[in-house]
Amino acid sequence: MRVVIAIDSLKGSLPSLEAGSTIAEGIKKVYPDAEIRISPLADGGEGTAEALTLGLKGTWQSLSVTGPLGEPQPASYGILPDGKTAVLEMASAAGITLVEPEKRNPMKTTTYGVGEMIRDAIEKGCRHFIVGIGGSATNDGGIGMLQALGFEMLDKEGNQVPFGGEGLSVLHKIKAEHVMEELKDCTFRIACDVTNPLCGPIGASAVYGPQKGADAEMVTKLDGLLGRCAFLAKELNPEADPEAPGTGAVGGLGFAFLTFTNAVLESGIRIVMEETHLEELVQDADLVVTGEGCLDGQTVQGKAPVGVAGLAKKYGKPVIAFSGIVKKDASACNEAGIDAFFPILRRVTTLEEAMKPENARENLLETSEQVFRLVRAMADKRKE
Template identity: 65%
Template structure:
């Protein structure tokens, strides 16, 4: 039996790879001769670097960069050397989880470290980038990243502004005379699943600012500054479009990539599935296994397990899903390619205990074993 396992992470418990390995352990108990291919899965957010780097045979890198609070941190990204490709998550250098709740203030957080990650990869020979931009702590319009790449962001006296959103208030000119020359040879595939513009009621300040610590008065200020920033960018680069879908992603980092680099915004799950050649593996599978931490009605709204299921159904393959828990409205998943789904919870317990990695791993292994024992009986009723 050929089995493809492509399970999204069980957030807070297991990474995509760990979940896949746990399911594979249980399946092999039931079907010792099974031929299993584990493909880590992600949607452009947390876990994308691991999923793509491991799934494509790359190597993980670490580099010291400037964190969101302008303090040094260690960030990780992946390199596929033969393809000269780097795989990154902006959250590794500027993510909201790097900022304690009591210190969250998008006026002062910066994307400078994202630019430093890019520089490190470029110096190591990379010219192609796949970057997930979810989970940001910033609202600087990508200003910090651009400064790290050599863009001079100047006030009305010709002096450099600082690296954060507060600097946008003083921004008067953009000078690209000292930009890293290699940037023009680089391509960027940006994993982005939001469609918000840069400014306005649906822009990054209004929609995402509150979760980053911005009160109403700060939101209106930042929105005005980003509007002015966009006007300056448009004067220098006529193609700049603050209304482009996704321009407001990651506090305006989407706008920076679209305006100042050779970038394309794409669905995160589409990038991962394409780059790991998931469809090629599914086409030769007898059964496909997917899942995520919680299956519910939102799963069908572009989340990874449904993406897997839709590919499987295009090849008439059966699909089984495992989940940490299952909401009542998860039944809709059966209408979108998941033939059967199974919660892995084995006994009454607290949420904290259920999410403990060792417990989640064991529960997933045991559940997968029993499901595949049943499948083996159906395949070989004489046994």
Template identity: 65%
Template sequence: MKVVIAIDSFKGSMSSIEAGESAAKGVKRVFPDAKTYIRPLADGGEGTVETLTAGGGGRFIHVNVTGPLGKPVSCQYGIVDKTHTAIIEMSGAAGIMLVSESERNPLYTTTYGVGEVIKDAIKKGCRHFIVGIGGSATNDGGIGMLQALGFGLLDKDGNEVCFGAEGLKYLDTIKDDNVIPELSQCTFRIACDVTNTLCGEQGCSAIFGPQKGATPTMIMQMDKWLAYYAKLAKEKYPKANPKHAGAGAAGGLGFAFLTFLNATLESGIKIVLEETHLEKYAKDADVVITGEGRLDGQTVMGKAPIGVAKIAKKFNKPVIAFSGCATKDAILCNNEGIDAFFPILRGVVTLEDAMNTENAMNNMADTVEQVFRVIQTFSKEKYTGMEE
């Protein structure tokens, strides 16, 4: 029996790898000779660095960069040396979780550290970048990142504008004569699952500004500044398009990547599934296992387990999902390629006990074991004598 396992992390409880290893343990208790293949999984957000670095046999790098408030932070990213690829989560350098609620103010938070991470990876030989841009604390249109990479974002006196969205207020000129030369050799795939434009009612300021600490007055100001920034950018880069789907991602960082770094914005789960070569593993599997911390109606809206299921169904493979919990509307998953799903909680426990990593791993192994005992009961003849 060949079992391919691609489970998303159970946030705050199990990593994708831990969940996969636990599921494999449950399978082996029933089918000791089964071949189990664990493919790390993420949707382009939290856990993407760990997933793609581990899946590609890469290494982790820690670098001190400028955090969203201008103070130093340590950011982890991954390098896959054989493909000269860096895997970065912008939230590691400019994420909202790095800013306390009382300090959240997008007028001052910067993406400068994101550019510093890219710059560090370039120095280490990377020429291909996969960047997840969820969870930002910023609304600066990516000008901080651009400044770190050598772009000139200048005021009317020829000085660099200040950090944060407030810097856009003073922006008068954009220059690229001092940009890091190696950038012209680099490619950028951006994991982006939002379709918001840069400006307007569905723009980054209006939709995401409030959660970053923006007041109604700030939202109007930032939207106006971003529109002028886009106008300046278009004068120098004719393809600049503030209405591009995803241009408003991460407070306009999507626009900066598209306009200045020739990036492509792609579904996060699409990038991860391609980079971990899940299709190659799934095409001759007997069973595919997937899952996430919570299966619900939102799972079918392009989340990781559905991405796995769609690949498995290309080859008519059965798909079983495991989750920490499952809501009533999780039944929608059955229409999207997940044949059956099972919550792993095995009794009434406190949230703390449920989230405990050791408990969660044991629950995963035990639940998978019982499901595979059912499979064994109905398929003894098929799998008897299968060689490893």
């Protein structure tokens, strides 16, 4: 029995690799001689940097950066074994969870710390970047990140503009004379599954601004400021396109990456599967195991388990999924390539108890063992 396990984290309970190892332990109770390969899995969001770094045996880096409100903030990212590839999540430096709800204000919050993370990795020799850009507290069009990399965001007097939307409101000129020399040699794979343009009714400010603390008046103001920023950006890069899909991601950070760096926006799960060479593992498997914390109708909309299932079906491999909970509309997952899915809850309990790591691990271990007992029973029956 050759099994490939690629399961997303059970958020709040078990990270990807621990969930995979727990499933493997359950399988070994039934198939002691099974050949099991565990591949880290994430969809580009929370946990991606850790899953890739630890799963590929990279090294974890810690540093202090400028947080979303301009205060020192501990942050971390990974460097893969090649020493040239950095994996980071912008939320580590500018995430919305770093700002208390009553303090959320996109006129103040900045992506400067994201640029500091990139700068740190460049100074350590990295030239290739995998960046998860979900969950931000910012709507600054990425100007903070660019300032940290050496771009000059200047007001009419030639001074650097302040952080956040306030900086956008006085931005007059963008200059690149003092940008890090090494930036031109860097490539960025940006995990981005949204297609919003920079401005307009489905742009960065209108769609995501309110959850970051913007009221209706501020949304209108920020939308106009991002449009003006895009106009100024064209002076440096005539190809700047605020209408391009994904430019509105993370308060316009998608636009900053596409306009001022050698970047591409890609599906997060595709990036992870390619970086982990999951396709090569799947080709030789008898069975593929995947899953995530909650399986539902949204899982089929670009989530990690369905990405794994699609890859497995390319080679005709059966797919089993485990999940903390399964919602009524999860049947869509069957149509998307997951042959059977199993919730791991085994007794009536509270959500708090179910999400305790020790309980989640026990439930996942017991469920995987029982599922593979069924797999073995069916295999034995076919041999008769």
